[in-house]
Amino acid sequence: MRGVYVPSHIFVRYEDGNVRFNIEMGEKGSEWEDGRYLREFRLSGEGPYLRSLGRKEMIAVYLKSVGATYSRRKRDDEALRLYREAALLYPALPDISFNVGVSYHKRGMLDEAIAQYRRALDLDPDLAVARDNLGVALAKQGRYSEALEEARKAMALSPRDPVTRGNLAAALCALGMLEDGVREYRKVLEIDPDNAKALAGLTKAHYARGEFHEAIVYRDRALERGFRFDPAVLGALEQYRGPSPGATP
Numbered sequence: 001m002r003g004v005y006v007p008s009h010i011f012v013r014y015e016d017g018n019v020r021f022n023i024e025m026g027e028k029g030s031e032w033e034d035g036r037y038l039r040e041f042r043l044s045g046e047g048p049y050l051r052s053l054g055r056k057e058m059i060a061v062y063l064k065s066v067g068a069t070y071s072r073r074k075r076d077d078e079a080l081r082l083y084r085e086a087a088l089l090y091p092a093l094p095d096i097s098f099n100v101g102v103s104y105h106k107r108g109m110l111d112e113a114i115a116q117y118r119r120a121l122d123l124d125p126d127l128a129v130a131r132d133n134l135g136v137a138l139a140k141q142g143r144y145s146e147a148l149e150e151a152r153k154a155m156a157l158s159p160r161d162p163v164t165r166g167n168l169a170a171a172l173c174a175l176g177m178l179e180d181g182v183r184e185y186r187k188v189l190e191i192d193p194d195n196a197k198a199l200a201g202l203t204k205a206h207y208a209r210g211e212f213h214e215a216i217v218y219r220d221r222a223l224e225r226g227f228r229f230d231p232a233v234l235g236a237l238e239q240y241r242g243p244s245p246g247a248t249p
Helices: 034-040 055-072 076-089 094-106 112-123 128-140 144-157 162-174 177-190 196-208 212-224 231-238
Strands: 002-006 009-015 020-024 029-030
Touching: 002 055, 009 177, 020 076, 020 177, 029 034, 055 094, 076 212, 094 112, 094 128, 112 128, 112 177, 128 162, 162 177, 162 196, 177 196, 196 212, 196 231
Parallel strands: none
Antiparallel strands: 002 009, 009 020, 020 029
């Protein structure tokens, strides 16, 4: 019995030299062919996945997963320690470098985060979430052209992910490509009609284009979904709100 890893998921494989089959514990031990994992996880078959792992590699996957739990609890010092141990045992696992990048990103250590995201992409060029986060980090440094390039690559890898498409829209708007940005934000809403960040993005994009009534419509929808605007933006838009029905002009 050997462990096998695909992005953010692990399963069991039995192999004795004559017989080999996969056991998917997420479906009560049902058998999945390798091809199903390729389809479900959108893998090309060329990356570091679907290999039967040895003992050290399995320990590394475990340490990486425990580190991610610490990171979610804002205990990134402990998370980084575990990631370093995991990397010694399984240096070819892209998720380790990606998770290190996330911890650095959360701390505002953008140069270090960018280096780790690039390391993850060297190991797996199709790791969409690393492309996406790399674009976000580059945008935070004001490197919008580079951010847009990575956002487009991430969107091509994961076109139905509203976060990825929303980041593409934000990069387009940051470069002044407002029409393209509005189009991408609207595609986000086709996937997730209640996406507050997309509604806020449309608010800002329409405001920048001088389309104040359209901006108000999206602003109101974003507020209903809990998005918090800068009070100056709210005040600036309110003056363009038309009279309510029945009111005296």
